[in-house]
Amino acid sequence: MTRKTASQHPSASARQAGGDGGFTWTRPHLLGLEDLSKEEILHIFRTAESFQEISTRSIKKVPALRGRVVVNLFFEDSTRTRTSFSLAAQRLSADVIDFAAARSSVTKGESLRDTVRNIEAMGVDVFVIRHPAGGAPHYITRCTNCHVINAGDGQHEHPTQGLIDIFTIRERKGRIEGLNVVIVGDISHSRVARSNLWGLNKLGANVTFVGPTTLVPRAFQEMGAKVTHDLDAALKDADVVNMLRIQRERMTSQVFPSTEEYVRLFGLTRERLKGTRPDLLILHPGPINRGVELASDVADGPNSSILRQVSNGLAIRMAVLYLVNQAGTAMPA
Amino acid sequence: MTRKTASQHPSASARQAGGDGGFTWTRPHLLGLEDLSKEEILHIFRTAESFQEISTRSIKKVPALRGRVVVNLFFEDSTRTRTSFSLAAQRLSADVIDFAAARSSVTKGESLRDTVRNIEAMGVDVFVIRHPAGGAPHYITRCTNCHVINAGDGQHEHPTQGLIDIFTIRERKGRIEGLNVVIVGDISHSRVARSNLWGLNKLGANVTFVGPTTLVPRAFQEMGAKVTHDLDAALKDADVVNMLRIQRERMTSQVFPSTEEYVRLFGLTRERLKGTRPDLLILHPGPINRGVELASDVADGPNSSILRQVSNGLAIRMAVLYLVNQAGTAMPA
Amino acid sequence: MTRKTASQHPSASARQAGGDGGFTWTRPHLLGLEDLSKEEILHIFRTAESFQEISTRSIKKVPALRGRVVVNLFFEDSTRTRTSFSLAAQRLSADVIDFAAARSSVTKGESLRDTVRNIEAMGVDVFVIRHPAGGAPHYITRCTNCHVINAGDGQHEHPTQGLIDIFTIRERKGRIEGLNVVIVGDISHSRVARSNLWGLNKLGANVTFVGPTTLVPRAFQEMGAKVTHDLDAALKDADVVNMLRIQRERMTSQVFPSTEEYVRLFGLTRERLKGTRPDLLILHPGPINRGVELASDVADGPNSSILRQVSNGLAIRMAVLYLVNQAGTAMPA
Numbered sequence: 001m002t003r004k005t006a007s008q009h010p011s012a013s014a015r016q017a018g019g020d021g022g023f024t025w026t027r028p029h030l031l032g033l034e035d036l037s038k039e040e041i042l043h044i045f046r047t048a049e050s051f052q053e054i055s056t057r058s059i060k061k062v063p064a065l066r067g068r069v070v071v072n073l074f075f076e077d078s079t080r081t082r083t084s085f086s087l088a089a090q091r092l093s094a095d096v097i098d099f100a101a102a103r104s105s106v107t108k109g110e111s112l113r114d115t116v117r118n119i120e121a122m123g124v125d126v127f128v129i130r131h132p133a134g135g136a137p138h139y140i141t142r143c144t145n146c147h148v149i150n151a152g153d154g155q156h157e158h159p160t161q162g163l164i165d166i167f168t169i170r171e172r173k174g175r176i177e178g179l180n181v182v183i184v185g186d187i188s189h190s191r192v193a194r195s196n197l198w199g200l201n202k203l204g205a206n207v208t209f210v211g212p213t214t215l216v217p218r219a220f221q222e223m224g225a226k227v228t229h230d231l232d233a234a235l236k237d238a239d240v241v242n243m244l245r246i247q248r249e250r251m252t253s254q255v256f257p258s259t260e261e262y263v264r265l266f267g268l269t270r271e272r273l274k275g276t277r278p279d280l281l282i283l284h285p286g287p288i289n290r291g292v293e294l295a296s297d298v299a300d301g302p303n304s305s306i307l308r309q310v311s312n313g314l315a316i317r318m319a320v321l322y323l324v325n326q327a328g329t330a331m332p333a
Numbered sequence: 334m335t336r337k338t339a340s341q342h343p344s345a346s347a348r349q350a351g352g353d354g355g356f357t358w359t360r361p362h363l364l365g366l367e368d369l370s371k372e373e374i375l376h377i378f379r380t381a382e383s384f385q386e387i388s389t390r391s392i393k394k395v396p397a398l399r400g401r402v403v404v405n406l407f408f409e410d411s412t413r414t415r416t417s418f419s420l421a422a423q424r425l426s427a428d429v430i431d432f433a434a435a436r437s438s439v440t441k442g443e444s445l446r447d448t449v450r451n452i453e454a455m456g457v458d459v460f461v462i463r464h465p466a467g468g469a470p471h472y473i474t475r476c477t478n479c480h481v482i483n484a485g486d487g488q489h490e491h492p493t494q495g496l497i498d499i500f501t502i503r504e505r506k507g508r509i510e511g512l513n514v515v516i517v518g519d520i521s522h523s524r525v526a527r528s529n530l531w532g533l534n535k536l537g538a539n540v541t542f543v544g545p546t547t548l549v550p551r552a553f554q555e556m557g558a559k560v561t562h563d564l565d566a567a568l569k570d571a572d573v574v575n576m577l578r579i580q581r582e583r584m585t586s587q588v589f590p591s592t593e594e595y596v597r598l599f600g601l602t603r604e605r606l607k608g609t610r611p612d613l614l615i616l617h618p619g620p621i622n623r624g625v626e627l628a629s630d631v632a633d634g635p636n637s638s639i640l641r642q643v644s645n646g647l648a649i650r651m652a653v654l655y656l657v658n659q660a661g662t663a664m665p666a
Numbered sequence: 667m668t669r670k671t672a673s674q675h676p677s678a679s680a681r682q683a684g685g686d687g688g689f690t691w692t693r694p695h696l697l698g699l700e701d702l703s704k705e706e707i708l709h710i711f712r713t714a715e716s717f718q719e720i721s722t723r724s725i726k727k728v729p730a731l732r733g734r735v736v737v738n739l740f741f742e743d744s745t746r747t748r749t750s751f752s753l754a755a756q757r758l759s760a761d762v763i764d765f766a767a768a769r770s771s772v773t774k775g776e777s778l779r780d781t782v783r784n785i786e787a788m789g790v791d792v793f794v795i796r797h798p799a800g801g802a803p804h805y806i807t808r809c810t811n812c813h814v815i816n817a818g819d820g821q822h823e824h825p826t827q828g829l830i831d832i833f834t835i836r837e838r839k840g841r842i843e844g845l846n847v848v849i850v851g852d853i854s855h856s857r858v859a860r861s862n863l864w865g866l867n868k869l870g871a872n873v874t875f876v877g878p879t880t881l882v883p884r885a886f887q888e889m890g891a892k893v894t895h896d897l898d899a900a901l902k903d904a905d906v907v908n909m910l911r912i913q914r915e916r917m918t919s920q921v922f923p924s925t926e927e928y929v930r931l932f933g934l935t936r937e938r939l940k941g942t943r944p945d946l947l948i949l950h951p952g953p954i955n956r957g958v959e960l961a962s963d964v965a966d967g968p969n970s971s972i973l974r975q976v977s978n979g980l981a982i983r984m985a986v987l988y989l990v991n992q993a994g995t996a997m998p999a
Contacts, residue, residue, distance in 0.1 A: 087456065091456075313455070
């Protein structure tokens with residue numbers, strides 16, 4: 001895990017063209033966007049841009065992380081996110097191990113610390129961790145010398161999804177500064193909303209959270225977001241709207257009366273788009289509940305960049321995997 | 334996914350020795366044997382022959398599909414078929430992702446189209462799909478620019494298994510033209526029987542379907558098969574008998590009275606072999622119910638090529654993976 | 667699967683420095699330590715030493731088994747052992763297939779022999795098998811020409827774990843000859859205890875088994891171990907203590923009155939360490955029940971080499987995978 005020289009980067013020339021202003025990445029982990037500086041976020045984006053082209057090649061592979069081992073340590077199931085990280089790691093020539101926590105010694109009562117230290121002792125380099133408890137990835141960094149990437153911790157952060165969303169906005173709009181970004185749904189329980197907010201604020205966007213009062217408490221204003229419960233008003237000046245997935249299990253509870261009511265108040269339909277800017281960019285972190293938070297024709301319409309988010313996910317995750325491996329280890333060995 | 338030149342084939346010389354008469358493969362997908370021409374089937378066989386030798390090497394790997402990604406998208410569990418495709422892909426140096434549909438966002442209500450388009454957006458090349466609904470692979474070709482290989486769709490087709498069976502017959506008998514091939518079992522529900530029938534008919538064999546009246550309706554005669562319910566009569570002139578697996582769950586229903594009755598009427602035993610040609614070739618697509626459709630000593634006897642089918646499975650699947658990747662994409666990008 | 671020459675070893679010079687005295691490995695399988703000679707065990711250790719360094723590299727990969735296929739065939743779940751074998755195989759550049767027996771055609775009633783012969787027919791090289799029945803790996807060697815490595819069979823042997831433990835003792839103590847090794851726990855049901863006993867006896871250590879009378883019958887004396895039920899007495903002259911995991915499900919039965927009682931009589935605590943040698947080496951095959959067989963501060967204390975066992979596990983499994991592949995096939999093809 002020694003520091004590599006810039007010349008080892010698979011497309012050093014592309015990167016210089018992007019111009020990294022001599023920036024040196026030093027973070028061994030990616031835990032959240034709250035911690036990152038604007039410069040660090042932009043450096044991830046430059047690195048992701050240099051990787052985007054690889055996924056369009058017939059031979060989709062560069063040797064950047066050959067002989068490194070990436071461990072997917074998912075305590076919540078997410079085939080899609082896990083697959084995205086696995087493909088990103090393979091594309092950098094790393095080996096990938098899925099450590100299915102649900103069926104492992106974890107179920108025999110082993111502690112998270114013991115699980116992590118045991119896998120580390122087998123000689124691995126990166127943990128990609130998803131965990132129902134906020135802060136679990138931070139705790140793991142104190143147990144191991146390996147790199148740690150947060151793939152979603154409780155209701156806290158999902159930094160790669162936040163980076164994907166912001167990167168896609170920047171790609172489509174050419175900038176982030178000054179944009180009005182509306183995020184709609186169950187903000188209260190959403191790690192995606194939080195990571196978006198931290199990142200967008202740092203890059204100068206204006207973020208508005210929209211949803212039922214039960215799911216968007218006013219307290220979010222202290223984090224730097226505007227809060228409203230009127231979607232049509234919020235969309236009037238919006239440059240971007242990011243529609244969060246509504247968890248069907250919450251729809252049966254008392255947070256809102258019915259699916260029909262939710263669709264009427266907060267669903268994005270073709271009808272509702274009439275009052276918005278023609279170049280409104282529509283995002284969704286997936287998977288979509290078609291007909292609930294997003295009408296099917298809107299999801300597939302010209303303003304939607306939802307599949308582009310998925311493609312950019314590969315480039316962002318390649319960039320993050322590559323950069324943390326450049327940074328050396330977190331603790332003295 | 335650009336078209337490769339013939340010189341990239343790992344054993345071009347072997348292939349020229351086989352003589353492909355300048356045939357150019359153009360299909361981006363393999364959906365069924367009903368669609369294929371005789372020439373296409375023979376071209377798959379020539380390609381498979383050129384790959385057979387690789388599996389006997391100590392270094393069982395050629396770089397033909399390096400940097401390509403094959404996704405196993407199995408909506409029905411089949412460890413054996415999935416493993417065969419995975420090994421075939423690895424042997425061509427492709428990366429393989431198992432997208433376990435049962436534990437994925439599919440269970441969160443996502444549509445097949447959304448699942449496929451999301452995985453495609455991650456930058457993959459081939460979907461190997463098994464699905465309980467006949468026609469699902471065809472539907473997928475209309476959702477994606479990736480290559481699609483049908484690994485079994487409902488009661489419709491299982492084209493690689495059909496190719497394996499016919500390839501093994503041709504290897505053992507030296508020809509297909511004019512052979513009498515008897516297929517025994519639950520024809521009514523069997524995609525293997527259908528794929529065999531389409532392929533064998535195109536290559537000039539005479540196919541007879543045998544089984545209980547409840548499982549082999551007369552209507553199959555319109556597809557080009559003889560239909561009978563008398564196994565001994567059918568075996569008299571048979572060159573090949575292909576014994577299908579009887580699903581134990583069907584044996585408890587009213588389609589036939591008992592396992593003993595099925596064995597007596599349609600099981601292949603040493604006793605029953607007495608009335609057959611000494612060089613009768615015995616096939617079974619596996620896994621065998623020993624003592625039900627096939628007696629144990631017959632399965633392991635000199636006329637059986639059952640394990641050879643499994644070995645040929647690798648070569649056939651390597652050939653199909655290789656050829657569809659040669660063909661470019663189905664739709665304009 | 668032809669025999670390789672010594673020059674193909676990835677660190678031939680390191681090996682000659684170790685001095686293998688011209689020893690030639692001939693075993694195609696690793697079934698248990700009872701069968702091995704002292705010289706064979708020492709040869710595995712020399713090979714493991716030459717592999718240890720690879721896991722500390724940034725590019726943790728040597729091409730020794732490129733193009734070979736290792737199949738994990740686990741009839742009992744063990745994420746940790748399976749992961750260790752998978753990483754070891756990958757580090758030698760082999761391809762790995764997990765054949766999850768629980769979800770395969772095995773559940774459709776297929777015999778172990780048919781399962782193994784079918785996978786073999788796909789062109790694989792090594793079976794790593796875990797099975798609840800003692801002797802299952804030996805049976806498999808009679809069904810296949812592939813190499814077979816026992817990853818735990820019933821209450822019989824777990825040879826790689828035994829090798830890991832003995833290798834770690836030798837690394838820490840510089841020798842095995844004459845050492846007093848105490849193994850504590852449910853000896854009666856432990857394949858780890860048996861493999862340790864066979865190996866340690868061959869290398870000249872004195873082994874003492876300690877545990878409740880219900881879990882350590884006197885009959886083990888005939889296998890070459892001392893048997894006692896007084897842990898403090900056994901620890902007085904011990905150089906090494908190997909604490910076995912207590913299965914929680916056994917704790918509810920009548921073999922001992924309660925967890926508290928077990929901890930009081932057989933748990934290794936800081937208090938109990940006071941009467942022992944200051945350089946007592948503490949081992950545990952993992953995963954640990956902290957606070958049951960081993961107090962948490964003892965597990966993490968200076969005498970513990972528990973994580974070193976995990977690291978050595980990679981080197982031992984790489985050595986075993988490498989050596990059996992050197993040996994050619996078990997039966998004529």
